[in-house]
Amino acid sequence: MKKSLFPILTxxxxxxxxxxxxxxxxxxxxxxxxxxxxxxxKVETVELTFNPNGEVIExxxxxxxGTIAESIGTxxxxxxxxxxxxxxxxNFNKEKNAWEDYFDNKEEIDIVFAIRDGNLHYLNGKGExxxxxxxxx
Numbered sequence: 001m002k003k004s005l006f007p008i009l010t011x012x013x014x015x016x017x018x019x020x021x022x023x024x025x026x027x028x029x030x031x032x033x034x035x036x037x038x039x040x041x042k043v044e045t046v047e048l049t050f051n052p053n054g055e056v057i058e059x060x061x062x063x064x065x066g067t068i069a070e071s072i073g074t075x076x077x078x079x080x081x082x083x084x085x086x087x088x089x090x091n092f093n094k095e096k097n098a099w100e101d102y103f104d105n106k107e108e109i110d111i112v113f114a115i116r117d118g119n120l121h122y123l124n125g126k127g128e129x130x131x132x133x134x135x136x137x
Contacts, residue, residue, distance in 0.1 A: 032115050033050040033075075033077065033082070033115075033120070034050050034051070034052055035049070035050060035135060035136070036048070036049050036135070036136035037049075037050070037120050037133035037134065037135060037136060038133060038134055038135075038136045039131055039132060039133040039134070041131070042063065043062070043063060043064070044060050044061060044062050044063055045060065045061045045063065046058065046059070046060050046131075046133075047059045047060075047136065048120075048133065050075060054074045054075060054076065055072065055073070055074060055075075056072070056073055056074065056075040056084060057070065057071070057072050058070070058071045058072075058086075066094070067091065067092075068091065068092035069089060069090070069091050069092070070089065070090050070091075070092075070099075071086050071088070071089040071105055072086070072087060072088050072089070072102075073085050073086035073087045073088075073105070074087070080112055080113060080114060080123075081110050081111065081112055081113070082110070082111045082113050083108070083109075083110050084107075084108065084109045084110075084111065085107075085108050086105045086106070086107045086108070086109075087104070087105060087106070088102040088103065088104060088105055089102065089103060089105040090102045090103065112124075112125075118134075118135060119132055119133060119134055119135075120132070120133035120134075120135075121133075
């Protein structure tokens with residue numbers, strides 16, 4: 001009985017391990033990124049909006065100068081990498097109290113990320129968090 005029980009328990013623990021690890025991986029679809037994310041550090045405040053159609057909007061406010069900027073582009077997710085393709089940007093003109101016209105922004109950025117405890121982590125090559133975004137309600 002002991003000889004036949006060991007392989008069954010080993011096989012069962014393998015399936016439990018696989019099912020837990022796949023359910024913990026929130027990065028497998030774009031759906032886990034959808035919505036607004038907020039990050040604030042010593043230099044700036046950033047709000048990212050991931051839309052279901054693949055559009056991403058980034059709004060930044062400089063804490064030193066108060067400069068407000070908006071960038072619009074697209075994003076795709078492949079495993080644990082977000083690929084941003086920015087297409088246009090604009091700045092807010094405080095003197096005129098209005099947004100300036102959009103200008104071309106052809107920047108592409110790949111960001112390694114993880115979602116842990118409901119927070120979006122940008123990671124460096126060592127897997128350490130370099131930016132921490134919280135979901136905005």
